[in-house]
Amino acid sequence: MDHPLFSSLPSEDQAYLAGLFGRHHFSYQEQRQIIENACDVRMWDKGSISEWIDEEKSGRELFSNHLKQMKAEREKPTDYADFMPEERMPDKYKSLFVSSDTLMGRCPCPVEGEKTRCCNLKTLDVVQQCAFGCSYCSIQSFYNSHEIRVVENLGQRLSSLELEEGTWHIGTGQSSDSLLWGNDYGTLNALSAFARKHPNLIIELKTKSKRTDYLDLNLPLNMVPTWSLNAETIIAKEEHLTATLDQRLEAAQRARDKGLLIGFHLHPMVHFSGWEDEYGSLIDTIVSRFEPEDLMMFSLGTLTFTKAVLRELRSSQRKTRILDMDLTLTAGKYSYPLETKQKLFGFAYDRFPASWKQGSPFFYLCMEDPSLWEPTFGYSYPNDRAFEAAMRQSYLSELNKREHNQE
Structure with missing residues (x-):
C-alpha cells in the first residue's frame, strides 16, 4: 500500500x-x-x-x-478515564541565533473571504520552537526538534522595523510559547523597547508556562501577558510538560498584582466526558480570583486542524485521544461540528456572571464561524472590520484607563 x-x-x-x-x-x-x-x-x-x-x-x-x-x-464525548499516556520527557535543545528576512506575519485565519470572524492579528515570531508537548500542536513538527532558533540582533531589527499601516495588535506566540523562554535570549528586553516606542501598539505574550521572573523587567503596560487555559483533564492528558492550571492562574495573579493588564484564552475547548463540570469549575475559579477589569480579553476557541497537521499527528503515532472527535471540514480546516461548538462556547460564556459582561473583558471567539457569535454572546459583528474595530476600541480603552490610574 x-x-x-x-x-x-x-x-x-x-x-x-x-x-x-x-x-x-x-x-x-x-x-x-x-x-x-x-x-x-x-x-x-x-x-x-x-x-x-x-x-x-x-x-x-x-x-x-x-x-x-x-x-x-x-x-461521543472523548473518554479519558482509562487513558494514561506515557510521561513525556523534555527534549534537550541547543540555541541558535539566526538571521530572518521576515519578522512579521499574520494570524492563521483563512485569507479568502470571511469564513471565520478574524481580528486581523499580526504576528511577530522572534523565537522558533517550543519545549512543551501539547498533542494538538504542530510547532515542533515545523522546526528541528533540538534547536531553539532566535532572531539575531532583535533589538536592532525592531528599532528599524516599519509597521504596516493599521497595525495595532501583535501576537508573539505563533512559533513558540511567548514566555516559556522568559528573557533568556534578551527577547523581552527588545520587545519592551519596541513597545515603548509604539505606545498604542498592543503586544500580546501568550503562554502556558508558570514563569514570572520576567516581571522584574517592569514591562510597559502595552505588553499584555495572556494564558491559555484548559480543563485539568486536558492539561494532564494532552498538554504535556506545561504548567498546571493552578500554576498558570498563580502566574497570572502575580502579573496582575504587578499592575499589568492580563488576558485568558479558553482554547482549545475539548468535548470530553465531564467537560461541563471541569470547564464550569475553571470559570468559577477565574471569577473568584480575578476582577473583570483585571483582564483585557477573554477568548473562546476549540480544536482546528489542517490536512497537513492531521497527517503529521497521525504519522507520529504518539498516544493521544485528541483526534477522537467528529472531524468536520469547516473553512478549510477540520474541527467539531457547529452544534458541538455552540454547546461548548455557549456553556462557557453563560457561566460568567453579569458583572463580567459589562464591557470588560472583551469576549470573542477565536478563528470561529461567524454564525456562532449570536447564539454564544447574544450579539455579532456584520464583518471582520467591525469586529476588529470593536476589539481595538476595547483594548485601547482598557490600556488608557490603566495608564490613567497609574499616573
Whole structure:
C-alpha cells in the first residue's frame, strides 16, 4: 500500500490491512479512510484496527459498518478515564541565533473571504520552537526538534522595523510559547523597547508556562501577558510538560498584582466526558480570583486542524485521544461540528456572571464561524472590520484607563 501513513502503523496492523485489502475490493479512497482510522485507534490506545472491522460482512456492507462504528465513537464525548499516556520527557535543545528576512506575519485565519470572524492579528515570531508537548500542536513538527532558533540582533531589527499601516495588535506566540523562554535570549528586553516606542501598539505574550521572573523587567503596560487555559483533564492528558492550571492562574495573579493588564484564552475547548463540570469549575475559579477589569480579553476557541497537521499527528503515532472527535471540514480546516461548538462556547460564556459582561473583558471567539457569535454572546459583528474595530476600541480603552490610574 503506497499511502504515506501505512508505514507508520505497527507491523501487525500493516499485515492485517494488506490481507484485508487483498480479500476485499476497496477503492483507493476507502483504503485511505481505513488506514487513517487505523492510525487513530492506535493513537487513542483502543486496540488494533482489526477490532473495529467485522469481516463477517463483506464489500459495501463491511466498509459501511466500519464507518458507522467509527462515527459513533467520534460523536461521543472523548473518554479519558482509562487513558494514561506515557510521561513525556523534555527534549534537550541547543540555541541558535539566526538571521530572518521576515519578522512579521499574520494570524492563521483563512485569507479568502470571511469564513471565520478574524481580528486581523499580526504576528511577530522572534523565537522558533517550543519545549512543551501539547498533542494538538504542530510547532515542533515545523522546526528541528533540538534547536531553539532566535532572531539575531532583535533589538536592532525592531528599532528599524516599519509597521504596516493599521497595525495595532501583535501576537508573539505563533512559533513558540511567548514566555516559556522568559528573557533568556534578551527577547523581552527588545520587545519592551519596541513597545515603548509604539505606545498604542498592543503586544500580546501568550503562554502556558508558570514563569514570572520576567516581571522584574517592569514591562510597559502595552505588553499584555495572556494564558491559555484548559480543563485539568486536558492539561494532564494532552498538554504535556506545561504548567498546571493552578500554576498558570498563580502566574497570572502575580502579573496582575504587578499592575499589568492580563488576558485568558479558553482554547482549545475539548468535548470530553465531564467537560461541563471541569470547564464550569475553571470559570468559577477565574471569577473568584480575578476582577473583570483585571483582564483585557477573554477568548473562546476549540480544536482546528489542517490536512497537513492531521497527517503529521497521525504519522507520529504518539498516544493521544485528541483526534477522537467528529472531524468536520469547516473553512478549510477540520474541527467539531457547529452544534458541538455552540454547546461548548455557549456553556462557557453563560457561566460568567453579569458583572463580567459589562464591557470588560472583551469576549470573542477565536478563528470561529461567524454564525456562532449570536447564539454564544447574544450579539455579532456584520464583518471582520467591525469586529476588529470593536476589539481595538476595547483594548485601547482598557490600556488608557490603566495608564490613567497609574499616573
